[in-house]
Amino acid sequence: MTAPRCLDVAIGVILDPSGACLVARRPRDLPQGGRWEFPGGKVAPGESPARALARELDEELGILPRRAAPLITVAHDYPEGCVRLHVFTVHGYAGSPRGREGQPLRWVPVQDLPGLEFPAANRPILRALSLPDRYLITPDHPDPEAVLRGLARTLEKGTVRLVQLRAPAWTQAEVLALAREAVPLCHRHGARILVNADPQTAAAAGADGVHLNGVRLAQWAAKGARPQVGDGQLVAASVHDADSLGQARGLGCDFVVISPVAPTATHPGARPLGWNRFAELARAAGCPVYALGGMTPAHIPRARARGGQGVAGIRGLWQGEGVGG
Ligand SMILES: Nc1nc2c([nH]c(=O)n2[C@H]2C[C@H](O)[C@@H](COP(=O)(O)OP(=O)(O)OP(=O)(O)O)O2)c(=O)[nH]1
Numbered sequence: 001m002t003a004p005r006c007l008d009v010a011i012g013v014i015l016d017p018s019g020a021c022l023v024a025r026r027p028r029d030l031p032q033g034g035r036w037e038f039p040g041g042k043v044a045p046g047e048s049p050a051r052a053l054a055r056e057l058d059e060e061l062g063i064l065p066r067r068a069a070p071l072i073t074v075a076h077d078y079p080e081g082c083v084r085l086h087v088f089t090v091h092g093y094a095g096s097p098r099g100r101e102g103q104p105l106r107w108v109p110v111q112d113l114p115g116l117e118f119p120a121a122n123r124p125i126l127r128a129l130s131l132p133d134r135y136l137i138t139p140d141h142p143d144p145e146a147v148l149r150g151l152a153r154t155l156e157k158g159t160v161r162l163v164q165l166r167a168p169a170w171t172q173a174e175v176l177a178l179a180r181e182a183v184p185l186c187h188r189h190g191a192r193i194l195v196n197a198d199p200q201t202a203a204a205a206g207a208d209g210v211h212l213n214g215v216r217l218a219q220w221a222a223k224g225a226r227p228q229v230g231d232g233q234l235v236a237a238s239v240h241d242a243d244s245l246g247q248a249r250g251l252g253c254d255f256v257v258i259s260p261v262a263p264t265a266t267h268p269g270a271r272p273l274g275w276n277r278f279a280e281l282a283r284a285a286g287c288p289v290y291a292l293g294g295m296t297p298a299h300i301p302r303a304r305a306r307g308g309q310g311v312a313g314i315r316g317l318w319q320g321e322g323v324g325g
């Protein structure tokens with residue numbers, strides 16, 4: 001038996017230059033009624049999601065999108081059926097939005113969106129809006145001072161806002177000591193930092209979340225429990241195939257890193273997945289995904305065009321010593 005098809009829906013996250021976003025309230029008598037939503041609606045047979053977006057924004061708001069870019073695609077099972085949301089950010093449009101179907105509209109700063117009640121399927125959309133297009137992973141260097149110097153130099157450039165502290169060769173106590181210095185350094189630069197460690201170490205360091213490597217991901221998946229992190233804290237994971245992606249989905253990870261997409265000097269023996277496989281896994285992820293393995297900022301458009309949030313990397317994003325080879 002084939003699985004029932006999902007209902008395809010095109011959605012626009014309409015942003016103004018101040019960083020506010022347009023939301024509408026769904027009529028009470030519809031599925032998910034009374035909740036806030038991003039304007040959009042069902043993709044008609046034979047229509048592309050981008051065309052459906054333009055038609056729906058005209059029907060619902062009387063505007064024509066000028067600059068729309070894919071943000072994320074998420075599938076979600078509601079009791080009444082499965083929906084697949086094709087989400088675009090809209091940065092420019094013709095006309096001025098009004099609720100043509102009588103629906104109340106509001107402009108809300110993006111950082112305040114989590115305070116509104118949205119349909120359950122929207123959680124990954126809010127996550128994607130809160131995450132940057134690159135995720136720096138610190139190099140595996142034997143000298144903690146060199147890691148901190150390189151991290152400071154990288155953060156000073158102002159392009160990195162999300163960091164994974166990764167020191168696989170170190171003891172738990174050494175990772176904690178380094179994390180206690182790296183966390184305030186990142187926060188001073190307005191960046192968030194996840195520690196690749198057990199959740200207690202990440203919490204003890206005051207980090208913004210935990211990054212699960214493949215082994216920890218499998219352990220937590222076997223327990224069937226998402227690691228306990230504080231409210232608003234992130235849980236991320238490293239994924240290499242459909243099995244580990246399924247584990248991350250099961251734990252409700254906030255985002256994942258998929259690798260290796262291209263050949264990488266860090267793991268010279270690993271067979272690259274390639275961009276097509278990356279795109280397939282990204283579509284199935286149900287959360288934002290970063291491409292890792294041979295990535296530089298120049299690959300961000302390619303990653304985004306394939307459903308990714310952006311790129312993750314050591315060499316390609318690091319501004320200090322400590323990256324050999
Ligand atoms: N528009 C929109 N729909 C969402 C969001 N989140 C979410 O789960 N959905 C679901 C609810 C519905 O099952 C489906 C969208 O259907 P819709 O009611 O907007 O469709 P439509 O505009 O074509 O409406 P209609 O012509 O059938 O009245 O997607 C969201 O943020 N915006």
Ligand SMILES: [Mg+2]
Pocket residue numbers: 039040041042060
């Ligand atoms: Mg609609």
